Every structure is written in C-alpha cells, then in structure tokens.
Amino acid sequence: MDLIGALPRLAARRPPVLLVTMPGATRERLAVEAELTGRGWPSAPGPAAAAGLVVAGRAGGAQWLGDLWNGMPRPRAYVAVAHAGDAPHALDLLGRLLSSGREGDAPRAVSAGAPRGAPGQGGGDGPDHHPGAPGSGARETPGDEDGRSGRGGQEGRDGRGQARGQGRGQGQGRKQGRALGLGLGQGRGQGQGQGQGHGGHRGGVAGLPMAGRADDRDGLRLDRLHLPLGPALADWPAGLVLDVALQGDVLQSAEAHPWEAAPAGRYPFWGEPWLRAAGGEAVTRGAAERRRCASHLDSVGRFLAVSGWPRPAARARRLRDRLLQGAAAGELAPEVLRLTRGVARSRTLRWLTRGLGELPAGRARELGVTGPALAADGDVHARLRVWLGEIERSVHGMDDPRALTGVDGPRGRLDGPRPPSRLLLAALLPLLPGAEFACARLILASFDPDPDEFAGAGHG
C-alpha cells in the first residue's frame, strides 16, 4: 500500500532528535542545536520520544550510549558529529537514513572502544543481532533475552560503568524497543527480565507481572531509590552524572559521580577567550563579552527549558546562536533586551522560583565561588537575574576593541586553584537534599556548572 511506503518518508521529514553531548563537545552541541532550530526539527527529551540519536563529540564506546540507543523505538537512526562543521551534513544523513529505513552505524551497548570516524556509514543494523529481536514488523517470539546491560537504580551498588542514559538504568527490554526502565522493582538487587514468555507488543498479550515483582515494587514506599541522573538528560550539563537517592520525588542525597574528563587539548568553550588571553594570546574584550553573553544566554535558555517555558527558552537559544555566528551587536541588542526584560519582569517565574536553593554571598565566598553565583547572593531567581543583568551589560560591550586582561569568565574567576564550575558544583550539591525533583533541576540549572571546565584550569 502506498501509505505504508510513505510512512518512513513522513517520519524523516521532521524527526524528533535526541541530542547527546559528549564531554568537551560544547561547540558541536551548539552547532547541532542551531542546525536543528534551522530545520524546525523538535528535540526529544528521551529515547522513547526520539527517532534520531545525534551524538555531539566523539562517541567512543560508552556503555550507556549503547543502552540509550537500545531504548529507542524503530524506525530510528544514528549519527555522530565529531566536528562542529559536520552538523548540517550529519543531519542530512540522518534524514536520509530514516527515510530509507536504515539505522546508521549505531553505538553498541558493549564497549566498542574504537573511536568512530565519519558519522554513520549507514547500513549497520545496530546491536540487535540476537534472536527474537524483530524489526518493526514484530513477530511474537517466546522468551526474552535477559538483561545483559546495566541495571541502574539498584540498591547498594555503585553504578560505575552501568547504564546511565537518561538518569535511568536500563536493561534489555524484551525485544520491543529495548526499554530504559529504571527498575523500581530492582531495588532489591534482583536481576531483571526473568523470562515472561509473553512480550507485550502489537497484538500480543499484555504481560502481567509476577507476584514477586509486585512485592518488590511495593517496597518503593519505604525504600530509598538510588539512581544516577545524567549524563544524557535533556537540558542537563553535558557529561555530568549525579548519584542521587530519591524517596518518592524528593532527593535525599546527591553526590557527583566521577566524570568522564573532556578530551585534552581543547579549551572549555565558554571560558576560551579568557584562557587564551591568560595564555598570552591576543583576545579583544569585545570577543570575550560576546562569548560571555552567549554563555549566559545558553544558561538562561536551559534554565527556562527546565522550568517549562519553551518559548523564551527557544528565543534565548536562537539569540545565542546568532551571537556565535557573529551577528552585529547593534542588530541583536534590542531583541536581547526584550528577552531579558521580559524574563526578569515575569512575576509568575519569580513566584515559582522564589526561595529555592538559597546561597548567601557569605557562604559562597567561603566555598570559593566567584562570578554570578556569588554576586546573586540569594536564591534561584536571584542567580537568574544576575545572568540577565550580565547579558545586558555584555551586549553593550561587544564592540570593545581593547585587549582582554581580566580573568572573570562567565562562571567565575578562571585563575583560581580550581575551575569555577567545580566550585559551583560543590556549592550546589548541599542545596539539593530535601528538594523535590523539579526544584532540584531548577537549582542545578540556576548554577549551570560547565563540565567541560571540570578537568582543570584548561591548559590547552
């Protein structure tokens, strides 16, 4: 039937994309985001919503990435963007792959080790070589493949090297669509997917859980559930992983998981002008202010997205992209000011964020925090206001031709013993326990530590 033939093309027209940023790949992320905006492709908050998986940076063979891929329903396709300039080409390829029903050179859940070269050579058919993994034609096959990948969220396990896509551990689902379920019932160290002989899928019988599992799940009310958040959550600092304990949706504890260091040999994107100047290169103040402004717009866009206000979030990100593409300050200034004033004026936003994540200046100083978080001397909304104020100031300083001498990057002083983002992370973690999930996300977004900076002082 003609319609069936047309469906893949339909799916490829504006596929929702799950963008995963590898450590150090901020430049690539920005290139992909700008490209997605230009095409009007929606971004997916998780693997279930996505048709395309785009990895910004060098994918390597991360286990969680393979699991994320396994969690995506077919039809799906994968591309990697190793260099910012590849973004348009890679997305073209993604569209072609989807409309032809191919998946691209997909990441595997088992560590492949070898770094990928050019994005998707096409034709690879993903990790599903095991029996009983049907294509989207889904035939019923009894039994299931037991989870061989990480079981996130298990009690008493350190989760190292385990699945961490989307802040959910994941196991191999039964055939269909490879679930990313964080087993709520797995908090007892119980393995998962003990074969129920019936996969629930098209025309299949819905699988009823076994009684034993239901008991496990009931334990949730008493249990603390440990799970890693990150590194691939939407609107989340790329590469950051927090190990949190949840009771219901309230965070009981939060610790930073050892992060994957950004590849050496590159300055962190947002601190680049100051680090270059510190390294003796000639950088103008105007260029640094442009970068600061873009950095804050990126943070504001992320914050607004987390707070569920898509429209100004999209505007902030569009302005950020145009700044980085070198648009003239005079041309952008009115739009930037309209945005910052509108957001700063919003009473609703103030009411929603008031009193969250208080960090008084005194405490910030003790912790060595500098930059906006110190200047804010207050809650989530105060930090947002400082960003907005700095954006307005930076817009007017973008034509300054003088040489850059300062070390005050967008997130704080870059000449300290530890990178500012590390200090921000240390300052925000104690604010998370006791916060509801949504509030914790807002608190994190209001500091917006940049994991690219974690590695050190950025010796390029």
Place this chain on the structure above:
Amino acid sequence: MAEAAPLWAVPVLPVALCLGAVAAAAFDAVVGGGSGRPGAGVLAAASAPLREGLRLLAQQRRTTPSADTALGRVGLGLVPVAAVLAAAVVPWGFVQVADPAVGIVWFNAMEVLAWAAVWLAGWGPNSVLSLIGGYRFLAQGLAYELPHMFALTTAGLGAESLRVSEVVGAQQGLWFAVWMPAAFAVYLLSAVAMSFWGPFGYPLGGDVAGGAVAEYSGVDRLLLLGGRWLLLTATAAFSVPLFLGGGRGPLLPGWGWTLLKTAAVLAVLILARRMLPVLRAERYMEFAWMVLVPLTLVQALFVAVVVLNR
C-alpha cells in the same frame, strides 16, 4: 428546550471530538512556531500534529523490563475514553448525546478518571521518571480540583439544576460568564490543569524527560498525547453550556454557535499558554487553596444570594 440526540450521534461524537482536537493542535502548531523552520508555510505547520500522529502509529512500541504493561495500557486507554465520555454531556447547540439529571457531576467524574489514567500510565513502565510524572498529576489534581468543583457548583447553583440542558436554559438573556466571572476564570484554569497541558504540563514535564509519557512510544504515546488534546477540547467545549450560553446566538444555528464559542475558548487557552512557565503543583497548591478556594466560595455565595432573591 433540549432534545435527545439521534442514535447516530453516538458514533459521531468521538470522531467529532478527534477532529476538534486535531484542529486545536494544528492551531497550536501554527501560532507556536515550534514546528516549521523559519519560512515554512502555515500548511506545513498545521499538518504537523497529524503527521506526528501518523508517525507514531507506524512506530514500534517499547516495553520496559518488568513493567506492569496491563496497568499502563489501561491508563493510556482511559485518557481518550475519559475525554469522549465527558464530551457525551456537552450539548451541540441544544442536542446532546446524553442529558442525565446529574450531567455536571458526570463530567466531573470523567475528569477524575483522567487522574487515574495518568497515574496508571506513569506507574506502568516501572521507571522512576514516569512514576514521578504520574504522582505529579495527583498532586496537581489535589491543587486544582477543589476550586474547580466550586466553579462547577456555582454554575449549577445559578441554574438550580445539575442537568446541563437546564444550565443552558437558565442563561437566557445573560450568560453565566458575565455574572460569575470568577467561576468562569477558575473553570478555564482547571480545564487546562485537567488536560495536563501547557502551563499545567507538570506531569509530563521536560525536567523528568516527559514524565508519565517518558517510556512510551508508538501508539501508546499517541494515546496519551492525543488524549490530552481530546481532554482539552472536551473541557473547552463544556465551558460553553456552563458559562457561555450554550448554542445561543443570532443568525447561526445552535451547533454553529457551540462550535464557534468552543473554538474561541480553545484559541484563548492556546494563545495564553505561551505566557506562562509550568506551574509546579507544590507552588500552585498554595495559590489554589489560599486564593482560588476562597474566591470561588465567595462567588458561589454571591450567586446563591442572587438566586434566593429572584
């Protein structure tokens, strides 16, 4: 005044509701500019929801390990079912599929079905983020439901009846929206809240990667996201007989006015959606109980005094 609908209206109702929901989603896509690259035509934007629906129909469904699939699917299926059943008491003009003596209560009961639906859908996949999403809807329900019920009660008070056709009949000459503005405003707020959409999209929030819908793909996802539009359309349509005089109006036939007013209410909601971030239940709760509950009670008192002195 009211008459029973012919039998053929029963199968037509879900179809009509779906058409309304698709039209609303299309309008949302056009004014949202969320889809469509700069310069993309209105037509491309308007067809985006339909295209997305087709895409989801053809997409594989996911299962998650040790999920309670049955429960999840019951929840998913309940969303559109609740919307259609709620729409059964909405008069088209002066004809409605069902006109029970407790029409307003019936409508309210159907929306409580939606609570169960979202909660079950969030529980089903055995995943933290979707469970959080499911629970969020309960918290949200707790916040919006009381003022909402007082608003519904106020309309019933004004008409001295819970029968929807009689509520319409009581608005001869003066719409309830005019002399019960607070109840009307609160009703619109809760219409959006019960559709867990826009500023009340907390249960499906992006911060929890989609919340209740986080683990669903394919037709499952379509049921939940499409059901949300059905709910929004049904609640917007119900505001017409409750507060906007039903099918009354010059020139056009009754059903034409119903359609026009429903479209207007939907347009207002869709346009207003952009002004607000997501209202988290924990903050909205305070506002709902400390501000809206007293407000709707005072409104109900005012209406009651007027009715007693007629």
